[in-house]
Amino acid sequence: MKHLSLTARMSLMFMLAVIAVLTVAGLSFNELSRHHFMMLDQQTLDEKLESTQQILSNTRSHADLEGVLPQLKALLGAHHDLAAVIFANDGTVLFAEPQAFNVPEKYRLNPDHGMWEWEENGHMYRGMTAQVSTPDQPAFLTALLILDVTNHVHFFETLQRWFWLGLVISALVSAALGWVVARSGLRPLRQVTLVATSMSARSLKERIPLEPVPLELQQLVTSFNAMLARLDDAFVRLSNFSADIAHELRTPLSNLMTHTEVVLTQKRNLEAYEENLYSNLEDLKRMSRMIDDMLFLAKSDNGLIIPEQTRIEFSEVVTKLFEYYHLIADEHGIQLVVTGSGSVLGDKLMLDRAISNLLSNALRYTPAGKIISVTIKSTASAITLIVENPGETIKPEHLDKLFDRFYRVDPARREGSPSNAGLGLAITRSIVESHKGKIWCTSGNGITAFHMEFPQQPS
Amino acid sequence: MKLLVAEDEPKTGIYLQQGLTEAGFNVDRVMTGTDALQHALSEAYDLLILDVMMPGLDGWEVLRMIRAAGKDVPVLFLTARDGVEDRVKGLELGADDYLVKPFAFSELLARVRTLLRRGNSSPTQTTMKIADLEVDLLKRRAVRSGKRIDLTAKEFALLELLLRRRGEVLPKSLIASQVWDMNFDSDTNVIEVAVRRLRAKIDDEFELKLIHTARGMGYMLDAPESE
Numbered sequence: 001m002k003h004l005s006l007t008a009r010m011s012l013m014f015m016l017a018v019i020a021v022l023t024v025a026g027l028s029f030n031e032l033s034r035h036h037f038m039m040l041d042q043q044t045l046d047e048k049l050e051s052t053q054q055i056l057s058n059t060r061s062h063a064d065l066e067g068v069l070p071q072l073k074a075l076l077g078a079h080h081d082l083a084a085v086i087f088a089n090d091g092t093v094l095f096a097e098p099q100a101f102n103v104p105e106k107y108r109l110n111p112d113h114g115m116w117e118w119e120e121n122g123h124m125y126r127g128m129t130a131q132v133s134t135p136d137q138p139a140f141l142t143a144l145l146i147l148d149v150t151n152h153v154h155f156f157e158t159l160q161r162w163f164w165l166g167l168v169i170s171a172l173v174s175a176a177l178g179w180v181v182a183r184s185g186l187r188p189l190r191q192v193t194l195v196a197t198s199m200s201a202r203s204l205k206e207r208i209p210l211e212p213v214p215l216e217l218q219q220l221v222t223s224f225n226a227m228l229a230r231l232d233d234a235f236v237r238l239s240n241f242s243a244d245i246a247h248e249l250r251t252p253l254s255n256l257m258t259h260t261e262v263v264l265t266q267k268r269n270l271e272a273y274e275e276n277l278y279s280n281l282e283d284l285k286r287m288s289r290m291i292d293d294m295l296f297l298a299k300s301d302n303g304l305i306i307p308e309q310t311r312i313e314f315s316e317v318v319t320k321l322f323e324y325y326h327l328i329a330d331e332h333g334i335q336l337v338v339t340g341s342g343s344v345l346g347d348k349l350m351l352d353r354a355i356s357n358l359l360s361n362a363l364r365y366t367p368a369g370k371i372i373s374v375t376i377k378s379t380a381s382a383i384t385l386i387v388e389n390p391g392e393t394i395k396p397e398h399l400d401k402l403f404d405r406f407y408r409v410d411p412a413r414r415e416g417s418p419s420n421a422g423l424g425l426a427i428t429r430s431i432v433e434s435h436k437g438k439i440w441c442t443s444g445n446g447i448t449a450f451h452m453e454f455p456q457q458p459s
Numbered sequence: 460m461k462l463l464v465a466e467d468e469p470k471t472g473i474y475l476q477q478g479l480t481e482a483g484f485n486v487d488r489v490m491t492g493t494d495a496l497q498h499a500l501s502e503a504y505d506l507l508i509l510d511v512m513m514p515g516l517d518g519w520e521v522l523r524m525i526r527a528a529g530k531d532v533p534v535l536f537l538t539a540r541d542g543v544e545d546r547v548k549g550l551e552l553g554a555d556d557y558l559v560k561p562f563a564f565s566e567l568l569a570r571v572r573t574l575l576r577r578g579n580s581s582p583t584q585t586t587m588k589i590a591d592l593e594v595d596l597l598k599r600r601a602v603r604s605g606k607r608i609d610l611t612a613k614e615f616a617l618l619e620l621l622l623r624r625r626g627e628v629l630p631k632s633l634i635a636s637q638v639w640d641m642n643f644d645s646d647t648n649v650i651e652v653a654v655r656r657l658r659a660k661i662d663d664e665f666e667l668k669l670i671h672t673a674r675g676m677g678y679m680l681d682a683p684e685s686e
Binding site: 278281284285289291292323327328349352 | 561563613635639640641642643644645646647648649652653656674675676
């Protein structure tokens, strides 16, 4: 059953249902007909027996019998399957019409008004026995009426034969019909399959139309379309990422090639070569770092980044990072302030890196003389860390995309140092998400804030 | 100091050999795992640099067999694959360090020197001297030409690191990791600022400059007549 096609399965079930219905109907019909015939026979025998008794009740002696014979013959002749035997008390046959029957003894003297049946020489008989009493002589004669019901038997045999034949034909026809019905019923499914088969990375934009699909399949089609949408989204992001990689690597590569070729076009002094090599080294380092960052993101996308679980106190991390960054902050007269505390279970190196990215980002955009403040809050349900810095307000349409790879608010401008490839915030987000946290950015009134939120874990 | 470099990519191998030789090491180079094993077992090296992916035997297999033969020479792995499980596997087998390609040569050199120093740890010094600069590691005090120099804790840590590894170019990433415990690349110029500040205190007033910049690579503390 497991390997049968849906069409075959449905045809088979359809056929079995038809066979079951027909069999029940056939058997009921058979039983009802038998009963009906039996009632008919009984009625005939009853009627005739009563008439016979009537006729015979007028006879006084065996001799009188001769006188009523024509009446008896007329009675029996109307029904050519009917036969009658009349016995005297001593068992002698007084009358047998149309022929003598070898009636078994037990039926011969069985006056209990029931109907009996026996078979002989391939004939089936039904009979009734009655005692005829006259006013002066009780149990004077015994009358037997016998009905030849062989025809009925033949009728039932024929009926059964045709029934079985009919059943086989019906089964075959119903299987065929079932197949046709199932196939046409499953046509929408085949159409869905056809569309699904034709899907490729190129046609992820296509959707299976919902209107012509029957109700039962709509759920399936909706789920399938939703899956396509997710795939499409992932695919678009992946293609954009690949395009970005190509673009981002192309710039330093083209620098390297141009610069090297230009230097090689003529003989130069040692310093020029040295200068070229240093410049190349800078570009190479930038590329190398970008590859590292992209690999980190690729691993994080594939769920390969499994953070360690140690308890990390955010205020300690921030203080340590401040020690590092205060050197730059001092240069620009920027103050670094941290308030609050809170701890999470997580990977120290990764969280260091995530917060460090936010701080270096804040340092990049904070005007000289201002304050960058880090606020750590610990509530019953969550730990939040907010890095806030004054700076140009970021337009709302950019806020969500800030965390996309290579995303720059102003595509023409490469902000910060040349090694800033636009992956920092993407890495920060993937670290936060691998710790089951959330990160978002708000910006308004000249204040930009990055919020990190982690679920509170029991210590 | 005798090193063995086993690297199947010829260009990489040749450059490594050249760089290490110019840094004062005696370097043998092989290109297959089988040769690496044979060399490592038959000659006495101070350090092995093994590429993980090599024809014949891979780096791990070579390391396993060397350790099985009872040699505990330090081993530094080079690999293009940066998987945590690779790292763990290498370290479990007894590798001493692990560098992922592409790496900066200055980084490799710094690690090679660290590994070589590990074997013969010099007695813990409490004072160090270079040219006219004297540093007392216990009292956390630095004096140059008899003049006391005030240093912050981090500045002192940076100076101590440069002093301990005088004559070596220290990459910025190594300085960030050792002094500030920043074990990842940060795209800021903090180290430049820190070195500039240290220079202002140590070098600016003096004719003889001790802190040198190796452009694009890192920083080095050295003096011409240092012993």
